[in-house]
Amino acid sequence: MGEILSNYDVLAAFWGTIQLSILGTVGAMLLGTIVAILRLSPVRVFQWIGTWYVNTFRNTPLTLLMVFSILGLSFILGIQLNTTDVSSNVFRWAVVMLSVYHGAFICEALRSGVNTVPAGQAEAARAIGLTFGQSMQHVLLPQAFRGSVAPIGSTIIALIKNSTVAQVIGAGEAANLMSTIIENEGSRFSVFLIFAIGFVILTLPLGLLFTSMSRRLAVKR
């Protein structure tokens, strides 16, 4: 085990995982919030677009999305996110696909959060003359985020673990190094253990944090 840790840069690989996860989370939160607003908006077309997005990307196999981003979008349609460097193109596409995939879950988590806000509040907001945007910004979304900390937390933890799927397009992260080590050293239990512990370290504290946050931030009614 020590031999593996000294011969391979495990920390650098996990740093790749952390970067993927942070950027993916930011992207997923942005996309998810936008899609949630679309789904909640009074305009029928926007609702359709939001519903279409969620139904398309929710649980569409991430492997397929990843491979499609490189083989289909990058190579055939020529949409390169970095034209000079292959590995950075791959990394950026991995971030995009993690965001797109988990954005659908964030959207649904937020929508469930909006549903915790009593209907009377939305009606009151309209009654005092707030527009849809204003009532979203000042009344509904702040409470929705506080009400959906727990499901958003589980989505983010899923995102961290799902970042390993990016190895199918060769993004530099933990699972990529793990397959390299297995190729060179043979599959040993210690290899599995190192990476399992790595992911426990990444996700367990986050899980505890989200649980306590969901308790502290919940709107008392």
Add this chain to the structure above:
Amino acid sequence: MKVRQLCVVLAASALTLGLAGCGDSANDSGSGSGGDASGGSTGKAVKIGIKFDQPGLGLKKGNDYAGLDVDVAKYVAKELGSGEGDITWVQAPSAQRETLISTGQVDMIFATYSITDKRKETVSFAGPYFVAGQDLLVRGDDSSITGPETLTGKKLCSVTGSTSAQKVKDKYPGVQLQEFGTYSECVAALVSKGVDALTTDNTILAGYASQDQYKGKLKVVGKTFSEERYGVGIKKGDTALCEKINTALTKMVSSGDWQKAVDANLGPAGFKVDTAVNPPKPDACS
């Protein structure tokens, strides 16, 4: 045109999923081509690990298995007293080969299994039965790539974490390396001009170039820059089995069946076997 290519890619991606899903199905594989095959099911049962997704080496087509690894495995099994009907084929993905052997889920592995000192720490090898080498696969009309030195600035494809990918990273840092989960995706990328070359063992490359849909479109450069000695993976320290397999392999070479199997599986794409190192003499068992 683009729509058609997109469809091909979608199909390829779907295939990858299927393969990924197969990873844990090592135990539920079928029992070869049934009892009516030559040899019958009279001998002792044997479980053999092969690749299921490597054209030319070990490929599952419906209930049939074809390829060089499969043919060598059948020959060795016959010499050990098991007919085709006694063979249970088990899928042996690269990352699971040591585990399959050490837990006894397979008796022998014929799966492009290169003999290395690291692997000898956990398993024993009989053979080698073939000496392959890392090579390049390029589009048929591409004459700019003649060897690894001509790759600078080109885009090269290989499988995530594979020995071939690592070697390129270390030796030729000027090359842009795109990695995928399987070689099939690399081939799709090569055909759609997303990458300029694909690198791994020349046997695997020849297998893809021989597939009907790629005939004439892809060619193997034919300048190897490494040596991969394919051995038969067996339980560590089983020298008795190792000796028997080596005897069978020697017999296969001297009877001409080895050459026939190589020609039938790797020949169609014009692949030339490196006769300086092939057919190899089996190592001493230890």
